[in-house]
Amino acid sequence: MNEEQIVAALASLAQLQRLRIFRALVVVGPTGLTPSVMAKGLGVTPSALSFHLKELVHAGMISVEAKGRNLIYRANFKSMNDLLGYLTEHCCEGTACEVTEAACVNC
Numbered sequence: 001m002n003e004e005q006i007v008a009a010l011a012s013l014a015q016l017q018r019l020r021i022f023r024a025l026v027v028v029g030p031t032g033l034t035p036s037v038m039a040k041g042l043g044v045t046p047s048a049l050s051f052h053l054k055e056l057v058h059a060g061m062i063s064v065e066a067k068g069r070n071l072i073y074r075a076n077f078k079s080m081n082d083l084l085g086y087l088t089e090h091c092c093e094g095t096a097c098e099v100t101e102a103a104c105v106n107c
Contacts, residue, residue: 001082005060009083012059018043020051025062025075032065032074 001007013019020042024065033041039049053073056062060079065072091097 001086006086008059009061011077012056013063018056021052022056022061025073030074032072034070034072
């Protein structure tokens with residue numbers, strides 16, 4: 001992922017409902033969910049869900065597939081892993097990334 005894609009991905013997840021939608025899709029894995037199941041499970045109106053799904057698709061964080069009369073939304077695990085990889089690529093200058101009590105001032 002390039003930096004523009006990273007920013008778009010982070011921006012798409014920086015909203016509570018979209019984060020919940022993405023998390024729900026990650027939890028169910030590659031089988032995905034239909035919008036009606038997501039709307040019911042997350043307590044989101046269909047119109048609001050449609051808006052949020054569009055934003056996540058546009059950012060590349062989820063994919064959509066037409067299957068018969070249904071749309072199936074799935075988390076894009078490659079994008080998720082690329083995003084995590086970008087965030088942790090140079091973490092702690094190559095050393096273990098654990099916060100110890102000695103290093104934690106306000107823990």
